Amino acid sequence: MADGPLIVQSDKTLLLEVDHPGAAEARAAIAPFAELERSPEHVHTYRVTPLALWNARAAGHDAEQVVDALVRHSRYAVPHALLVDVADTMDRYGRLRLENDPVHGLVLRALDRAVLVEVARAKKVAPMLGTRLDDDTIAVHPSER
Template structure:
């Protein structure tokens, strides 16, 4: 891509974290593909699409292996104006919270939760919504929770502003037999799509 003049850049980053993207720009598709991994699409009218950078969108990007520097590079490449300092700080803060809390399988019935620091562990374990789920404090940075409260625990962490890097994985379930139609309700031949056949 050749260098664009400032006026040709199709992205405007606003101080509230919203991003305006001009659809009529010749580099619209490249700009869209550059911001989509870390910003949520809110509106897509004909000429201007609106995205928003949120802690969740940043955590999802981090979980996909996208570096903070890549986000700043992509915004800088396509942004018509400087990125507001408050947006930069919020992106940095969201990145700092990613991977601060990890969850691992401990045994058949419990999960190990590990925090980045003892201070963070104290913050987490002092919250009543989380403390009630903890079964045992293992070390200054680790504690156990029952496997069956995994979702509730992660939800409470997000409310606290910390996403869990869930490294527990999933257990294979029992095979479930199902019957499919040979014809659709309109009488046409029924077939699965390739990705459905793989499942």
């Protein structure tokens, strides 16, 4: 839309012109993947965060729907890097799963071995992981309460 109610910025900030005739439709379109940060009288500020994209993906939305909503309701061209980042972030969904294994208890299971290796090397995650059970599975230490 050439005169949409939404201004999409490269820092993942979305500015919604509240008085625009298409504002309600745009608000409904971005609600699944954008977090409201500020809502002064005329322009509401939303932010697209990795967590918001993750939650949208968990709720059944895909990157194509997010990109379509941004492009359709934007007043100006949407930064290409933002669109690529949305697709990359949402594509990661489901590559790792925490599962309850009947023998080993809680395990981290990967659909993508490279992602499992990367996560297992992370300084904050490594102490929580236990024995590598196979190429795609690592035991998780029980939490200490």
